[in-house]
Amino acid sequence: MLKPEEVRKVASLARLELTPDEEGQFATQLSDILTYIEQLNQLDTTDVLPTTRAIDGSNITREDHLTPYANPRLILQGAPEPEGEFFRVPKIGGE
Amino acid sequence: MSVIRTLHQQLINKERSALEIVQSSLERIQVLEPVLRSFLRVTSDHAIDHAKKVDDKIQNGESIGLLAGIPVAVKDNLCTVGIPTTCGSRILADFIPPYESTVTQKLANTGAVLVGKTNMDEFAMGSSTESSAFQVTANPWDITRIPGGSSGGSAAAVAANECVVSLGSDTGGSIRQPAAFCGVVGLKPTYGLVSRFGLVAYASSLDQIGPFGRTVEDAAIMLGAIAGHDPKDSTSLNVPIPDYTNYLIPNLKGIKVGVITETLGEGLDPQVGIAIQNALKQLEILGAQIYDISCPRFRYGVPTYYIIAPSEASANLARYDGVKYGYRNPDAEHLLSMYTQTRATGFGSEVKRRIMLGTYALSAGYYDAYYRKAQQVRTLIKQDFHQSFTQVDVLVCPTTPTTAFRPGEKTDNPLNMYLSDLMTIPVNLAGLPGLSLPCGFDDHGLPIGLQVIANVLREDLIFQVGYAYEQSTQWHGCTPEFT
Numbered sequence: 001m002l003k004p005e006e007v008r009k010v011a012s013l014a015r016l017e018l019t020p021d022e023e024g025q026f027a028t029q030l031s032d033i034l035t036y037i038e039q040l041n042q043l044d045t046t047d048v049l050p051t052t053r054a055i056d057g058s059n060i061t062r063e064d065h066l067t068p069y070a071n072p073r074l075i076l077q078g079a080p081e082p083e084g085e086f087f088r089v090p091k092i093g094g095e
Numbered sequence: 096m097s098v099i100r101t102l103h104q105q106l107i108n109k110e111r112s113a114l115e116i117v118q119s120s121l122e123r124i125q126v127l128e129p130v131l132r133s134f135l136r137v138t139s140d141h142a143i144d145h146a147k148k149v150d151d152k153i154q155n156g157e158s159i160g161l162l163a164g165i166p167v168a169v170k171d172n173l174c175t176v177g178i179p180t181t182c183g184s185r186i187l188a189d190f191i192p193p194y195e196s197t198v199t200q201k202l203a204n205t206g207a208v209l210v211g212k213t214n215m216d217e218f219a220m221g222s223s224t225e226s227s228a229f230q231v232t233a234n235p236w237d238i239t240r241i242p243g244g245s246s247g248g249s250a251a252a253v254a255a256n257e258c259v260v261s262l263g264s265d266t267g268g269s270i271r272q273p274a275a276f277c278g279v280v281g282l283k284p285t286y287g288l289v290s291r292f293g294l295v296a297y298a299s300s301l302d303q304i305g306p307f308g309r310t311v312e313d314a315a316i317m318l319g320a321i322a323g324h325d326p327k328d329s330t331s332l333n334v335p336i337p338d339y340t341n342y343l344i345p346n347l348k349g350i351k352v353g354v355i356t357e358t359l360g361e362g363l364d365p366q367v368g369i370a371i372q373n374a375l376k377q378l379e380i381l382g383a384q385i386y387d388i389s390c391p392r393f394r395y396g397v398p399t400y401y402i403i404a405p406s407e408a409s410a411n412l413a414r415y416d417g418v419k420y421g422y423r424n425p426d427a428e429h430l431l432s433m434y435t436q437t438r439a440t441g442f443g444s445e446v447k448r449r450i451m452l453g454t455y456a457l458s459a460g461y462y463d464a465y466y467r468k469a470q471q472v473r474t475l476i477k478q479d480f481h482q483s484f485t486q487v488d489v490l491v492c493p494t495t496p497t498t499a500f501r502p503g504e505k506t507d508n509p510l511n512m513y514l515s516d517l518m519t520i521p522v523n524l525a526g527l528p529g530l531s532l533p534c535g536f537d538d539h540g541l542p543i544g545l546q547v548i549a550n551v552l553r554e555d556l557i558f559q560v561g562y563a564y565e566q567s568t569q570w571h572g573c574t575p576e577f578t
Contacts, residue, residue: 007451014409014454015416016447017435025444026451029509033452036510037398037465040472050470051477053300053330054286054526055551060329074193080423087418092430 001031097312098259103161106153113149113164117142117208120166124210124257127577130238132230133252135171135181137211142166145208152206161316163206168252168261171212172219173304174293175199178209182295183217183227183245186415186422186441196293197328198262198304198321205320210258213248217443218412219269219297221245222515223505226445231502235575236278236541240499243273243515246307250277253307254575260308260317264294266301267400268494268519271531274307275494275544278533278573280561281307282314283519285552286526287332289318290325296411298404299330301523310571311532311561315339318554334552342555343562347381350560353388353487358518364497370535370543371493374564378491381563386487390479395472396521397513402456402469403524408446409453415441448509477525484550489560492518494531494544522548530557533570542570 007027011018018026069075072085081088096104105111121139128134149164169175172182174192181187199209216226224232224247232247234240235255242251246263250273253261263270265283274281282305289304296302306317319340324333354375359368379385417423417437424440427433442450456465483490496517505512522529527548534545545564549556565571 010451010455010458012435013458014450015413015431015434015438016442016450017432017439018447022444022447026448029448030452030455032510033401033513034455037401037469040395040398040402040468043392043395043472043475045468045471045475048471048474050467051473051524052470054524055330055332057287057330057332062326069193071193075419078191078193078420080417080421089418090428090430090433 002027097310097316098308099161099165099313099316102165102259106159106164109153113146113153113208114143116164117146117166117210120210120258127255127257130233131235131251131255131257132232133213133248133255133257134168134211135183135214135229135248136179138178138209141178142208142210149206149208160205162202162320165207165260166210166258167202167207168211168213168249168258169199169209170215170246170249170263172215172264172295173199173262174295175209175212178212180212180295181229183215183229184442184446185228188228188422190421194293197290197325199293201321207320213246213252213261215248216245217446218295218408219245219264219266220408220445220449222268222272222512223500223502224248225502225506226443228443234276234499235577237499237539238577240501240541241276243276243499245269247273249307250274250279250281253277253279253309255577256574260306260313262304262306262321264302264304265523266298266404267523268516270305270307271494271519271529271544271546272516274531275542276499278542278570278575279307279309280311280314280530280532281305282318282530283522283528284318284322284554285332285528287330288322288552290323290328290331292325292327298407299411300407301404311558311565312340312343314530315343315558337555339554339558342558344559345563345566347378347383347560347563350383350489350556351386351487352378352383352560353386353483353490355390355393355490355492356387357390357393358492362496363493364537366537367493367495367497367543371545374534374545375491377564377567378560381567383560388483388487388490390483390521392472392475392479393521396476396524397517399469399472399476399524400520401452401513402465403473405449405453406456406466407453409450409457412446412450445509473524476521480525480527488549489556490548492546494518494546498537498539498541498543518546527551528554528557530561532561532565533573535570
């Protein structure tokens with residue numbers, strides 16, 4: 001069973017603020033799921049290479065042609081708090 | 096004949112205009128949506144404009160493609176310029192993409208007419224559309240049940256004839272499972288056959304876009320329209336795209352069909368089992384030879400997936416930080432609390448659960464025990480499939496262990512929900528193509544799906560088997576009584 005402090009640590013790594021209710025719920029649910037996942041240990045995977053992608057393919061490259069985006073304004077318009085050509089964020093630090 | 100081809104004939108014979116076809120689709124949407132809730136957004140004005148353009152072409156004597164004037168819907172995780180793309184999430188509720196996904200661009204190029212964006216589980220994480228931040232879609236065969244998920248809106252819209260064909264995405268079964276539950280055809284193509292550019296990422300090594308249709312031919316026509324190499328997606332395969340309709344052959348002489356024996360045991364609804372046995376008899380009548388095939392590691396698909404997919408998701412969803420687009424919690428005074436509060440209010444519980452699971456699996460001290468182990472088991476699951484395809488041409492099994500369930504039935508127990516994708520997940524892990532097509536009904540009148548799986552890039556065999564079976568049975572002609 002995941003301990004409350006473990007759940008809080010993972011939430012902090014994932015940049016998620018959890019309510020006390022969510023902490024409790026996730027502790028139980030994640031523990032159940034991880035217990036279920038432990039059945040993978042029934043399989044001997046010594047010397048088995050890991051699969052990182054479904055279909056092998058590596059070093060896919062293309063010419064590095066610069067293609068400027070035509071309408072940067074459109075991108076800024078979609079931001080929660082644009083300011084001129086910038087994305088505004090709350091102050092950093094001091095927490 | 097496929098629905099697309101029937102409408103195309105009517106268009107070129109000038110029996111009906113594209114505007115009439117599109118308007119009848121929009122009218123049906125208007126009538127059904129209060130109950131069905133397949134759509135998050137209906138693009139009526141856009142659709143009418145584009146239908147008129149197709150009619151102009153016909154009037155001017157220009158030739159039109161098969162998809163021109165055909166009403167299509169796409170899952171709301173495909174970016175469409177100027178049309179909100181929410182991914183079923185509050186965090187993207189007001190997001191209007193500044194760029195177009197490759198598949199929607201390709202569809203637009205064919206003259207297909209977008210009638211709307213369909214409901215889905217938030218970030219494609221779910222099996223019922225219940226995790227959508229906005230609404231739960233009803234199953235057209237029984238409106239007290241869910242349509243499956245995560246592409247539940249796209250499946251229900253086609254089943255209820257709100258549109259002719261649609262697109263979904265499939266990471267662990269999200270096209271095939273709702274296709275089975277809604278009694279339509281759904282295809283997950285080979286990984287990399289269809290560009291993922293402009294698809295909101297969930298688990299990048301598994302995600303693949305594919306079509307829904309009422310017949311196998313409709314799915315084959317759609318795949319031909321959206322497949323192909325795209326320099327904007329580095330996992331896109333550079334292979335020639337055949338005319339998939341060439342493989343619609345109504346007999347199966349010389350075709351070897353393997354039944355995955357592990358899928359027919361414990362946990363399978365007996366009525367689903369009977370439908371599958373009947374389907375096998377039908378395949379045999381069509382000339383196929385049937386073999387029992389064992390994939391001993393098949394059942395490890397779900398635990399493998401629930402490490403790999405959440406791990407990739409935890410990385411992919413790190414981008415939702417309230418800075419450049421999407422929702423920001425306006426109350427936070429500092430950057431870090433802005434991140435954590437934006438994500439706390441922007442994401443729903445299933446998304447949070449998977450981000451937490453993935454973050455845990457990738458965190459220091461657990462990587463080898465979980466993530467690496469899962470990647471190794473993924474190799475073993477692939478090996479079972481590869482071994483099978485040295486003996487048979489295609490594999491078949493039920494698409495789902497049961498028929499459509501009711502809202503709330505599985506929401507309290509996430510593991511229980513995850514198990515509804517038991518038979519589709521291994522196919523994604525191996526990157527293979529898989530088709531679900533209708534093969535019967537249970538006692539409640541709920542559709543049952545047959546899954547046909549082939550080796551990498553052997554969509555031709557899937558279409559042949561699917562088409563031959565479909566044309567020799569009545570299931571594809573059945574429509575829900577829901578009006």
